[in-house]
Amino acid sequence: MAVYDTFISKDFKDLAEDEEIIGVIRDLTPGKSKYRGKYAKFVVSKDENKYPERLWIRLGRGQLIEKPCSMKILEEINIFPEGL
Amino acid sequence: MAYKYYKDNRTYIEALKRTGDLIEITDEVDWDLEMGAIVRRVCEKKAPAVFFKKIKDYPGFTAFGAPIATYRRLAVSFGLDPETSIPDISKEYLKRTMGEPIKPKILDKKDAPCKEVVITGDKVNLFDLPAPMVHDGDGGRYIGTWHFVVAKDYDTDFVNWGMYRQMVYDEKTMVGPVLAFSDMGKMFYNKYVPRNIPMPFATVINPDPLSAIASCAPSPISEAEFTGMLMGEPVELVKCETCDLYVPAHAEIIIEGVVLPNVTLEEAPFGEYTGYRTSPRDKRTVYRVTAITMRKDPIMAISNMGVPTDEGQLLRSFSLGLEMERMLKDQGIPVTGVFMLPESTHHFVVVGVKPIYANIATQIGQLVFGSKLGPWFHMVMVVDDKTDIYNKDEIIHALCTKCHPSRGIRIEEHGVGTPLNPFASPEERLYGRAPKVVFDCLFPPEWPTSMVPIKVSFDNVYPKDIQEKVLSNWKRYGFKD
Numbered sequence: 001m002a003v004y005d006t007f008i009s010k011d012f013k014d015l016a017e018d019e020e021i022i023g024v025i026r027d028l029t030p031g032k033s034k035y036r037g038k039y040a041k042f043v044v045s046k047d048e049n050k051y052p053e054r055l056w057i058r059l060g061r062g063q064l065i066e067k068p069c070s071m072k073i074l075e076e077i078n079i080f081p082e083g084l
Numbered sequence: 085m086a087y088k089y090y091k092d093n094r095t096y097i098e099a100l101k102r103t104g105d106l107i108e109i110t111d112e113v114d115w116d117l118e119m120g121a122i123v124r125r126v127c128e129k130k131a132p133a134v135f136f137k138k139i140k141d142y143p144g145f146t147a148f149g150a151p152i153a154t155y156r157r158l159a160v161s162f163g164l165d166p167e168t169s170i171p172d173i174s175k176e177y178l179k180r181t182m183g184e185p186i187k188p189k190i191l192d193k194k195d196a197p198c199k200e201v202v203i204t205g206d207k208v209n210l211f212d213l214p215a216p217m218v219h220d221g222d223g224g225r226y227i228g229t230w231h232f233v234v235a236k237d238y239d240t241d242f243v244n245w246g247m248y249r250q251m252v253y254d255e256k257t258m259v260g261p262v263l264a265f266s267d268m269g270k271m272f273y274n275k276y277v278p279r280n281i282p283m284p285f286a287t288v289i290n291p292d293p294l295s296a297i298a299s300c301a302p303s304p305i306s307e308a309e310f311t312g313m314l315m316g317e318p319v320e321l322v323k324c325e326t327c328d329l330y331v332p333a334h335a336e337i338i339i340e341g342v343v344l345p346n347v348t349l350e351e352a353p354f355g356e357y358t359g360y361r362t363s364p365r366d367k368r369t370v371y372r373v374t375a376i377t378m379r380k381d382p383i384m385a386i387s388n389m390g391v392p393t394d395e396g397q398l399l400r401s402f403s404l405g406l407e408m409e410r411m412l413k414d415q416g417i418p419v420t421g422v423f424m425l426p427e428s429t430h431h432f433v434v435v436g437v438k439p440i441y442a443n444i445a446t447q448i449g450q451l452v453f454g455s456k457l458g459p460w461f462h463m464v465m466v467v468d469d470k471t472d473i474y475n476k477d478e479i480i481h482a483l484c485t486k487c488h489p490s491r492g493i494r495i496e497e498h499g500v501g502t503p504l505n506p507f508a509s510p511e512e513r514l515y516g517r518a519p520k521v522v523f524d525c526l527f528p529p530e531w532p533t534s535m536v537p538i539k540v541s542f543d544n545v546y547p548k549d550i551q552e553k554v555l556s557n558w559k560r561y562g563f564k565d
Contacts, residue, residue, distance in 0.1 A: 007223065009364060009365060024253075026224070032141045032212070033255075035224050037349070037350075061221070061361045061362075061364055061365075062221025062223070063221065079347060079349070080257075080344070080347065081347070084282060084344060
């Protein structure tokens with residue numbers, strides 16, 4: 001199971017579950033590439049066992065929510081113009 | 085004539101070692117928070133700079149932390165004795181930057197240490213550099229904390245060096261805020277973005293100390309020429325690999341690429357110079373990397389912003405205050421000194437002046453807030469020429485006794501500010517608004533002399549001969565200092 005985190009700009013209670021979210025997630029796999037960002041479409045559940053990946057939630061100024069969520073990545077999205 | 089200075093951080097590190105202003109850590113440290121925690125404590129304790137000799141996951145790299153976070157280290161960077169007083173360091177800065185700008189010297193690539201390793205194309209990988217996770221809760225690993233970004237105006241020769249923080253996003257991407265009122269912001273948003281043209285950039289990590297100081301200085305002179313003035317001879321630059329920009333040849337690591345117009349990515353939060361994590365996670369400017377060049381055995385740099393005092397606060401306060409002094413004198417204001425307190429996170433400046441006419445404090449506030457320097461601070465305190473602007477006890481005494489709580493405080497509601505102000509409302513942050521305040525700590529010159537309160541201090545209410553007698557006998561009485 002891969003472990004990621006993401007930042008949300010709203011209160012944790014308002015986090016949309018089981019709905020497609022587009023945003024940046026960070027890969028927390030230990031090693032040189034830890035904290036690598038991915039722009040992705042994903043779904044989240046506050047049930048940590050519902051989806052295959054673990055997702056930690058941080059609020060807008062970095063506050064960590066103590067209990068992890070689960071997540072499924074639906075698609076990675078490239079936002080960079082071709083050739084750049 | 086060249087002044088005494090250090091051409092790179094290696095010689096500067098050796099100098100700090102000699103003066104007792106550097107600690108070497110030979111234990112392996114983790115780039116993931118441990119390095120940051122050590123440097124944070126160094127800043128809060130005003131401890132010596134730190135040289136990390138072994139970094140987890142990154143053999144071959146070392147790192148230099150808190151390079152100029154004290155006035156002692158600032159003095160050393162100018163080649164001065166570390167005990168040099170703040171006014172004397174200031175005099176040295178003003179002396180070196182009074183003359184004509186000095187154009188840089190261009191080196192061949194083969195003579196430039198920052199070209200010892202050149203990585204381009206698919207081999208470029210930012211994760212091959214030990215960018216630290218500086219604070220727990222930051223939005224990413226900040227590779228740009230003690231660095232500057234070089235960028236050139238689209239249709240003029242104007243080149244800017246400025247410290248714009250940069251967070252690693254992926255192997256070839258960095259993200260960071262570029263404020264619209266900054267020099268790079270003006271050229272990027274006014275010229276490149278409307279044309280949808282990527283703007284070339286080069287990030288200079290761990291530059292020599294005087295280049296770094298120049299990049300923090302809000303001088304109208306180009307930073308490369310300003311560096312030459314500080315050095316007393318041309319700074320040595322070398323051309324980039326993938327663009328036409330020039331970078332200091334003796335820097336440790338150079339990251340080249342383009343700033344993308346009309347593309348944004350989430351960046352922050354980050355522990356900022358105000359001592360808070362204020363800016364929320366938000367969409368900000370994107371840098372795509374095309375090349376990395378560096379010295380053999382490169383030295384990463386880490387500055388850790390937070391509660392005072394880090395080098396951002398110290399250097400920015402130092403140069404903002406002195407550039408303000410220069411500007412006020414150019415305007416004919418009888419200024420006797422300007423000191424911006426680093427502990428104020430460069431928000432509070434004390435201006436000493438000969439109070440020769442009414443409302444001179446208001447005029448000073450209007451000039452400094454209305455200048456290019458204005459967005460970075462919001463409190464100006466004006467004191468008379470008898471007050472020691474470097475003495476916090478005197479400053480507090482003047483504020484609490486000479487500033488009238490009503491007519492002595494002048495508020496301007498509609499100033500330009502930064503989104504990083506912790507006190508600002510969400511709306512003020514969004515639109516870069518900040519109120520400004522002047523504390524007029526001058527007794528009004530129209531008061532009759534007989535009405536002006538007399539300051540009761542040793543040097544003001546005793547005859548000179550009594551003062552001299554007491555001072556000459558002081559140690560004999562049994563006092564130490």
